[in-house]
Amino acid sequence: MFLISKIFWLAAQPLSIVFLLLLLALIFNGFGMRNAHGFFAALAVILLFVTLFTSTGSVMLQKLEDRIARPASLPAELSCIIILGGAFENEVMASRGGIEFNQAADRFVEGLLLAQSHPNARILVSGGDGSFSGTYEGDAHAAETFFTTFGIPADRLIREGASRTTFENARNTRQLLEDEGLSSCALVTSAFHMPRSVGLFRKLGIDVLPWPTDYRTTGKAVLWFDFSQPSLNAQLTTTAVREWIGLVAYYLSGRTHAVFPR
Secondary structure (H helix, E strand, C coil), X not given: XXXXXXXXXXXXXXXXXXXXXXXXXXXXXXXXCXXXXXXXXXXXXXXXXXXXXXXXXXXXXXXXXXXXXXXXXXXXXXXXXXXXXXXXXXXXXXXXXXXXXCHHHHHHHHHHHHHHHCCCXXXXXXXXXXXXXXXXXXXXXXXXXXXXXXXXXXXXXXXECCCCCHHHHHHHHHHHHHHHCCCCEEXXXXXXXXXHHHHHHHHCCCCEXXXXXXXXXXXXXXXXXXXXXXXXXXXXXXXXXXXXXXXXHHHHCCCCCCCCCC
């Protein structure tokens, strides 16, 4: 299932679809089917324009980020802080060493702040190697170096390093929480990723306090043309499309109660 989802996403992201549409256009042109060639070429141009030169991605991602707001304050006591992986550049770290983050680094920065403000809380990091090869150490392993560097004792950490998907994050975390007798947990992940994560955790009977971070939109985006940042627009659109597909797929497979969990 993991490999199928990976392969599906290679073809389903916007720029891949543009490529496939252009490929179809060339094939039809080679067979002299000019109408079909023009149709698929036009679709490719329209999709590419929307992806690069409109705020569509920002609006789609903003809708996800606004779904579950961060609480005004945390409860006085937390027994654990669950951090979902996906923030470390594990392939780069395997070659160069050190600690290297990607754009989701806020998950661990926020997790560190929560750990410092709640010194009795355990820190459960869920995240294995999500690459095709499966040869790299995941976020759960890298987390120990990060937290101990900032003075958090290693014995506060619970590492779940087998998961490769958000569903596996939730399923494997449930077992660890039961084993450790932990409840009253904050869930830390990217804001756009929070609806799907909360839906999965609650479907499995894990009551978590959402603590979204890693916001990538201003909260004020409106649908319009945007010629100032095509590469960023493409990135935001890709991230948003992937998350919306994940929401629908998990609902249809019965892993969440709703398409768009609150």
